[in-house]
Amino acid sequence: MRLHFVGLLLAVTAFATEEIEVLPMMEDTTVVTKADSEGWVAVTNKTQKLDDVSSVDIAKEKRRQRMENKEKEKSEEEPPEDTKVDTITVKGAVLQGQVSELTADYLEFNLIYGKGNIQIKYDDIEQLSTEHQYHIFYKGKETTGQIVAIKEHAFLVIKHGDIEETVQISNIDRFLISTRENDSLENQFRNLSPYTRGNVDIGLEYESGTNVKHKASATIHLERKMMQYRSTFDLDYNYETTKTSGSPDQLNKNDYTLFFEQDYYLSKGDFVFGQLGFDFDEPRGIKGRAYPAIGAGHRFGESRDTWIQIKGGGGYVHERFFEYPNNSYFSGFMGVGASYKFENRSPI
Structure with a gap:
């Protein structure tokens, strides 16, 4: 009976040895994995005995890998956050954010590093350029594009494609964010009926x-x-x-x-x-x-x-x-x- 027990132990050890894979890791770490019938593996460190890897360990590892896969799929599906910024230079100070309103007398700017809007008079604006696209209505006409410059504190230079167009600020009836930037129902309605x-x-x-x-x-x-x-x-x-x-x-x-x-x-x-x-x-x-x-x-x-x-x-x-x-x-x-x-x- 004793010889038979030793032979059985050697057989089990030999079978387990065929399933062991040693993966090189960091200098002081060795990870041992044990596969089940579905190809899932349980991970243990070098101080843990192989026989200590139980079905519970394998189940935990399955759950961890499923969570990692879900997070990976979610990150691939989510679009990148909007990193566009508008830049305005006022009395030598460079501000970044987004133009929120434009009237005949002033411009409202929403800063990216604060809350609320600030009003800026055109006489104080030295430079203005936007990465966002805006829908501008003026004198019965309309144009959509990015602002690339302000001239003489009274004119905006709008660029759409390779075309640049100069619009007098006092002639602007409505200034809206483009539906390409914000496709919400409210913004679509504003662009559809701007006046x-x-x-x-x-x-x-x-x-x-x-x-x-x-x-x-x-x-x-x-x-x-x-x-x-x-x-x-x-x-x-x-x-x-x-x-x-x-x-x-x-x-x-x-x-x-x-x-x-x-x-x-x-x-x-x-x-x-x-x-x-x-x-x-x-x-x-x-x-x-x-x-x-x-x-x-x-x-x-x-x-x-x-x-x-x-x-x-x-x-x-x-x-x-x-x-x-x-x-x-x-x-x-x-x-x-x-x-x-x-x-x-x-x-x-």
């Missing part, structure tokens, strides 16, 4: 208590600005009822206002306009009120989002009522409006 923007707000409200109230409201604002022309459309609607126990519904609000205005700019801030408004208000008995008007105004402001505007003129009003005779008269008016966009930015 128009707006907002829609819809509200529904239900109150339950001593009285039950139903409320609905809708607001639409659209604005189109192209060259010297600006068009504005507004719709405002409100509806509200109140129900008290033992009594019928009471109509509190059922009104809407339509308003359209067309402006023509004679200069940077001066404009003339024509407008048309219409009101309906059932609780107040107004079946319809129309009020066309013409006039002139002036807008103070540095951008399309930040401004103060005054205007005045004359018009004609025609009113129709549910229970009273119609009424018509001439009118004069003066109005003041303002807009301010809150942003995280600093002037420079």
Whole structure:
């Protein structure tokens, strides 16, 4: 029995020796691998006995290699991060980042090593070049390319392919990142309709208590600005009822206002306009009120989002009522409006 045991041990040792592969590694390290039937290997260091490599070790090694393969495949599928930068020289200082907005009076720049945008006046810009591509709309035309230079603090040199084109900054109506750089749905819509923007707000409200109230409201604002022309459309609607126990519904609000205005700019801030408004208000008995008007105004402001505007003129009003005779008269008016966009930015 003893000789038979030794022979069996030698046979096992011989079989294991055929499966052992010694791989040279670093100077002080030797790695021994043991293969299973699927070709997977378990790794052990030089101080670990071969018989200590169990099926658990092999399973762990399989899992590790699967994770490595997944990470490798993931890294191959992921596109490289955007490393494009725009470069601008301001009073001798070289800044890197991306142009975020361009108006007739200033340029906004988003730095790669900080948060928020900075406003830079064109008189302070010495050099400007971009690696990003931009979609620029000016004087009813459009071009897409990279900015390669700024001339006389008033002209941009745009390069697309082998063609260079000079665009006067004051003629630019809209400046957008190209869809080649940003293919998001929002940016595609902006590039598709660059001159128009707006907002829609819809509200529904239900109150339950001593009285039950139903409320609905809708607001639409659209604005189109192209060259010297600006068009504005507004719709405002409100509806509200109140129900008290033992009594019928009471109509509190059922009104809407339509308003359209067309402006023509004679200069940077001066404009003339024509407008048309219409009101309906059932609780107040107004079946319809129309009020066309013409006039002139002036807008103070540095951008399309930040401004103060005054205007005045004359018009004609025609009113129709549910229970009273119609009424018509001439009118004069003066109005003041303002807009301010809150942003995280600093002037420079």
